[in-house]
Amino acid sequence: MNPVERDIRGYFGIAPEDSILEHYGTKRHSGRYPWGSGENPYQRSGDFLSRVEELKKSGMKEKDILQTINDSLPEEYKMGATEFRMAQRRAIHERQQLKYDRARALSQDGLGPTEIGREMGLSESTVRSMLKNDKPDKYTRTKEIAETLRKEVDKKGMIDVSEGTNLVLGVSEGDLDDAIFVLEAEHGYQRYGVGIRQPTNINQQTNITVLAKPEYDQKYAYQHQNEIQSLGEYHSEDGGETFKKLQRPSSMSSDRVYIRYGDEGGLDKDGVIEIRRGVADLNLGKSHYAQVRIMVDDSHYLKGMAVYSDDIPEGYDVAFNTNKKSGTPKMKVLKPIKDDPDNPFGASIKANGQSTYIGEDGKEHLSPINKLKEEGDWDTMAKNLSSQFLSKQPVKLLKQQLDLTVADRKAEYDEIMQYDNPTIRKKLLLDFADTCEGNSMTLKASSFPGQATKVILPLSKIGERECYCPTYPDGTQLALVRFPHAGTFEIPIVTVNNKNLSGRRNLGNVQDAIGINAKVAERLSGADFDGDTVVAIPKSSKVDIKSTPALKDLKDFDPKIAYAVPEGNPNGVRLMKKEEKQKEMGIISNLITDMTLRGAPEGDIARAVKHSMVVIDAEKHKLDYKRSERENGIQELKQKWQIRVQEDGTEKYGGASTLLSRRKQTVRVPERKGSARIDKETGEKIYKESGRTFIDPKTGKRVQAMTEVSLISMHPNARDLSSGTIQENYYADFSNELKALANQARKEAVNMKGIQKSPDAAEKYRAEVESINAKLNAVIGNKPKERRATIIANENIKAKVQAQGLDYKKDKKEIKKIAAVEMQRARDSVGASGSKTKITFTDREWEAVQAGAISDSKLMKILNSSKSDEIIKRAMPKASTTLSSAKLGKAQAMLANGYSYAEIAKACGVPESTIYDNLNK
Numbered sequence: 001m002n003p004v005e006r007d008i009r010g011y012f013g014i015a016p017e018d019s020i021l022e023h024y025g026t027k028r029h030s031g032r033y034p035w036g037s038g039e040n041p042y043q044r045s046g047d048f049l050s051r052v053e054e055l056k057k058s059g060m061k062e063k064d065i066l067q068t069i070n071d072s073l074p075e076e077y078k079m080g081a082t083e084f085r086m087a088q089r090r091a092i093h094e095r096q097q098l099k100y101d102r103a104r105a106l107s108q109d110g111l112g113p114t115e116i117g118r119e120m121g122l123s124e125s126t127v128r129s130m131l132k133n134d135k136p137d138k139y140t141r142t143k144e145i146a147e148t149l150r151k152e153v154d155k156k157g158m159i160d161v162s163e164g165t166n167l168v169l170g171v172s173e174g175d176l177d178d179a180i181f182v183l184e185a186e187h188g189y190q191r192y193g194v195g196i197r198q199p200t201n202i203n204q205q206t207n208i209t210v211l212a213k214p215e216y217d218q219k220y221a222y223q224h225q226n227e228i229q230s231l232g233e234y235h236s237e238d239g240g241e242t243f244k245k246l247q248r249p250s251s252m253s254s255d256r257v258y259i260r261y262g263d264e265g266g267l268d269k270d271g272v273i274e275i276r277r278g279v280a281d282l283n284l285g286k287s288h289y290a291q292v293r294i295m296v297d298d299s300h301y302l303k304g305m306a307v308y309s310d311d312i313p314e315g316y317d318v319a320f321n322t323n324k325k326s327g328t329p330k331m332k333v334l335k336p337i338k339d340d341p342d343n344p345f346g347a348s349i350k351a352n353g354q355s356t357y358i359g360e361d362g363k364e365h366l367s368p369i370n371k372l373k374e375e376g377d378w379d380t381m382a383k384n385l386s387s388q389f390l391s392k393q394p395v396k397l398l399k400q401q402l403d404l405t406v407a408d409r410k411a412e413y414d415e416i417m418q419y420d421n422p423t424i425r426k427k428l429l430l431d432f433a434d435t436c437e438g439n440s441m442t443l444k445a446s447s448f449p450g451q452a453t454k455v456i457l458p459l460s461k462i463g464e465r466e467c468y469c470p471t472y473p474d475g476t477q478l479a480l481v482r483f484p485h486a487g488t489f490e491i492p493i494v495t496v497n498n499k500n501l502s503g504r505r506n507l508g509n510v511q512d513a514i515g516i517n518a519k520v521a522e523r524l525s526g527a528d529f530d531g532d533t534v535v536a537i538p539k540s541s542k543v544d545i546k547s548t549p550a551l552k553d554l555k556d557f558d559p560k561i562a563y564a565v566p567e568g569n570p571n572g573v574r575l576m577k578k579e580e581k582q583k584e585m586g587i588i589s590n591l592i593t594d595m596t597l598r599g600a601p602e603g604d605i606a607r608a609v610k611h612s613m614v615v616i617d618a619e620k621h622k623l624d625y626k627r628s629e630r631e632n633g634i635q636e637l638k639q640k641w642q643i644r645v646q647e648d649g650t651e652k653y654g655g656a657s658t659l660l661s662r663r664k665q666t667v668r669v670p671e672r673k674g675s676a677r678i679d680k681e682t683g684e685k686i687y688k689e690s691g692r693t694f695i696d697p698k699t700g701k702r703v704q705a706m707t708e709v710s711l712i713s714m715h716p717n718a719r720d721l722s723s724g725t726i727q728e729n730y731y732a733d734f735s736n737e738l739k740a741l742a743n744q745a746r747k748e749a750v751n752m753k754g755i756q757k758s759p760d761a762a763e764k765y766r767a768e769v770e771s772i773n774a775k776l777n778a779v780i781g782n783k784p785k786e787r788r789a790t791i792i793a794n795e796n797i798k799a800k801v802q803a804q805g806l807d808y809k810k811d812k813k814e815i816k817k818i819a820a821v822e823m824q825r826a827r828d829s830v831g832a833s834g835s836k837t838k839i840t841f842t843d844r845e846w847e848a849v850q851a852g853a854i855s856d857s858k859l860m861k862i863l864n865s866s867k868s869d870e871i872i873k874r875a876m877p878k879a880s881t882t883l884s885s886a887k888l889g890k891a892q893a894m895l896a897n898g899y900s901y902a903e904i905a906k907a908c909g910v911p912e913s914t915i916y917d918n919l920n921k
Contacts, residue, residue: 157229158210185579190216247366268518268632283357289307289510292370301334301335322833383452387445389659392488402445415876417748429749448543450538453534454534456527459502469514480492480534553612610632611628642655659731663721761852785832786827
């Protein structure tokens, strides 16, 4: 064995191959020969560093040096690049410690700084500095941190040591990494990654780094994720800084609830909960209306839209409107609570959705009102146009809106490229690419001028062609669209009448609600007033939304009567299971979409729509959906209108057959590992396969791990999924353009150099940099709590899913509600703070960013922890009187399609005068 190999093996405590001693121990340490053993405890580290330095001098690069070292080590001792760097760092610390120890020893022997310097080959000033330094040296600090970690791991088995953990100990990331490396190398503790499923989005996971006892391998950690603990103990100390802690709802007496049955006027307000004004425990706060749940008699609950009312019979505080017939027992009208003490409604109560009041006893009590949403929440909903709606409109209007969306994206890209800070530009380009790629798969277009989402509320004294909506001027014509959307026959056109006395008295100056007649709700595919929403689109000569009369065949059609199964199901009709509803609705929705695109006649579409109405209520109201399928000839319609030519040239009938229905489909591909890499030449994402295999419990055979991805994402040309209709081809070109924009943005970003840090700026803005770093640390410090909350929530969700007999594939909607509540509760329990998850800048701090006071890598971390809209607002160049070519093109397209100068100016982020000047040159 050559000297280099012997020295390297010696540093890691590995007996030479020609040694007769039997080696035992864990990776990079020997139980018999631990690090630093021998007559000179630091000889090995010195030799190791000397050899590394010698190899560097010979011209070797790091990867070649690592390869040389690994060739000298047994398989179980080989290192990766990160481990190699840590080994070097630790050896440097050991060498430095040797110097400190020797200097102090010589001092104790009576030598002065000059003599010590001469003995050690160091300057006198260096020796004095070493002797004066009473702070723990790097080597000692690492040992102390490692000992703290060891105690925590021994006590808990596995701990999370991911980002932010170092702040719990008050040490740097580097110190923490060194300490973990010591535990791995000297004591055999294990460090590995574990993916924790996100409770509210099971298709995504949070990756955490775990430090575990030697006997707990990665497989054990995956199987026992609930045992992964935090470093330290987290508990809420802010009293609910971001929201008051969710409490078990309080209950009100059923004696206070009046039921207004369907034949008594309740049908026209089905789902509305009217509340007497001035009742202390039923206060809606600052809202005129809210979507709520109210527990009654500790056994049932009211579900619907709560509004104040002066039309409540004496002796009652609440009037509940229902479509059920007179005589139905009160508790049969109400819904029974779920068998879940923490979430009796099976719904997610919003942050601050509960409130308290002062009772007659002078004490504070919890209100029975539990808000899911309230006034203002609907106004924040996304305003994009889905293909489900837009594809059924005239081709001219469809193309116009798709072109505007592309112009909008191009102008956004052009604007980002003008930002002078390269790191900010890079960050926003990557975000922009993700948005474009998402749009290319969802096929959503930009909104129409003045478009808004409104929650519907009933008004008894308003015409069928009118509405009350103060956010629009009187006389505005609105097209109302509800989802799921079957066709233009479900779009009522109403005219705004804000002089309506009923609206003014009952609703007032509402922000994001619209008051309509019950007949209008019926036209909206039978919408209820329990929180259902519509998209309101102002009509104009340029935005002429197509609305056709209600289908004749649907007149007086009531699926609950036509396909009702007799009480007790004497004929043994096959009833729809809860888990089948979503699948059946998807099938019929795809059929209606494909039929509409291919120009199916009204009679055929009416048959499909009838069946969809049966399907949507089949599980809840026990309807014979199989008889509906036969009588409405659904299989025949599939054969006639769902024809797809497959890649091998054969025709397939039934199933999604157009781009707009197939874009929802997924395909299975080999499981991917880590984040995607960006190709510097094309900007495309490149994924690395994990190569993981496992034993299939069904077959007993070893199979490759697979994952599901969007079908459209696997086709560079979306036209591959088109059946050839003009609408599909327009959408395919739209998708392709957005994919190209995403790739272009990523290519620019990956080849872009970040900002160069300026020492002068760092000094000038020292206070601001410290302030920003403190904000970043607050964000990072919240992450361990958030990860702990995720683990707690997942365990609670799992327990409740099992207890309620739910299935992760079949009961997604129900589990999603449980997940939202449990995540909120878990955040409460550990004190995870939403207010600490985003950074906002002062003007002076932003000056520091722009001046280069912060390095590129640190700035990217800061930007990823900041609000994107604030970054865009601050990074935007100062107002210019000239529009870029892309933005001018967008403005011209908007003007041609009916947008006002004010709307164009808002969309382009410039003064109205700038738009006027540029469009009228």
